Amino acid sequence: MPIAAADKDAVLAEKRARFAAMLARADRVAAFTGAGLSTEAGIPDFRSPGGRWSRIKPIAFEAFLADEEARRESWRRRFDMDDEIRSARPTRGHMAIASWVQAGKCPAVITQNIDNLHQDSGIPADAVVEVHGNTTYATCLDCARRYEIEALRAPFLANGQAPRCDDCGGFIKTATISFGQPMPETAMRRATELARTCDLFVVVGSSLVVYPAADLPRLAHRQGARVVIVNREETPGDRYADLLLRGEIGDLLEEFVL
Ligand code: NAD
Ligand code: ZN
Numbered sequence: 187m188p189i190a191a192a193d194k195d196a197v198l199a200e201k202r203a204r205f206a207a208m209l210a211r212a213d214r215v216a217a218f219t220g221a222g223l224s225t226e227a228g229i230p231d232f233r234s235p236g237g238r239w240s241r242i243k244p245i246a247f248e249a250f251l252a253d254e255e256a257r258r259e260s261w262r263r264r265f266d267m268d269d270e271i272r273s274a275r276p277t278r279g280h281m282a283i284a285s286w287v288q289a290g291k292c293p294a295v296i297t298q299n300i301d302n303l304h305q306d307s308g309i310p311a312d313a314v315v316e317v318h319g320n321t322t323y324a325t326c327l328d329c330a331r332r333y334e335i336e337a338l339r340a341p342f343l344a345n346g347q348a349p350r351c352d353d354c355g356g357f358i359k360t361a362t363i364s365f366g367q368p369m370p371e372t373a374m375r376r377a378t379e380l381a382r383t384c385d386l387f388v389v390v391g392s393s394l395v396v397y398p399a400a401d402l403p404r405l406a407h408r409q410g411a412r413v414v415i416v417n418r419e420e421t422p423g424d425r426y427a428d429l430l431l432r433g434e435i436g437d438l439l440e441e442f443v444l
Contacts, residue, residue, distance in 0.1 A: 377399070
């Protein structure tokens with residue numbers, strides 16, 4: 187093996203050992219996950235080359251409210267990715283994180299993901315703090331009635347109209363937070379509390395550029411928690427992180443099942 191590669195392996199082995207020690211020592215781990223955790227499950231992220239971002243512009247909340255064509259386009263996109271979402275299964279990274287929760291190390295996972303895979307990995311729903319909502323169901327924006335995606339599909343395919351609430355006529359939208367839409371208060375309060383009270387904050391698969399969610403690791407760092415970032419690319423949080431595990435999330439985390 188060339189010397190440079192051997193050095194790299196030694197550095198990674200040393201980093202893994204440090205992470206194992208940090209996990210063993212921690213009493214309160216806050217896991218914070220992003221789209222990179224789910225790429226192994228076949229759901230593309232936003233910012234990797236070829237990711238969704240490079241192909242389609244997101245529809246802002248204001249446009250959704252103002253424009254029937256924007257609502258229709260938003261629903262077309264949702265049904266286009268339905269197979270991807272429904273066939274996705276939790277990854278090696280999801281399973282490692284679920285084991286931290288089950289071991290009592292991690293009171294809750296904060297996620298920017300909208301794919302429900304943390305719940306599917308066995309983490310109780312009340313221990314998944316979704317700061318950007320969930321796309322596996324929909325709600326009426328006016329009366330909050332819940333609708334299942336499957337039930338909305340046939341009428342949409344038949345008449346091409348964006349769905350409206352049977353009870354109040356309000357717009358039905360996937361239960362996700364679009365750009366320009368207010369952040370969910372309870373989830374943000376819980377996420378902030380977790381960041382404020384953890385002793386180890388582990389970022390997994392986030393580019394850390396979407397605010398206010400990306401402030402959370404910085405908050406954890408300021409209050410004295412160790413911060414670990416697991417990602418294949420650099421992030422703005424690398425400056426203050428205590429440990430960077432750079433590479434494929436599944437390969438890196440599969441050995442950290444507690
Ligand atoms: P992002 O797309 O901005 O960043 C993902 C990061 O993960 C990138 O830095 C990328 O290099 C890294 N990455 C991707 N696959 C990886 C792998 N296998 N191993 C290691 N690193 C990997 O994601 P974000 O920070 O979560 O922000 C995107 C926003 O879009 C989120 O707010 C989220 O709500 C939404 N989103 C969610 C999903 C989902 O639910 N699965 C998918 C796409 C976008
Ligand atoms: Zn309604």
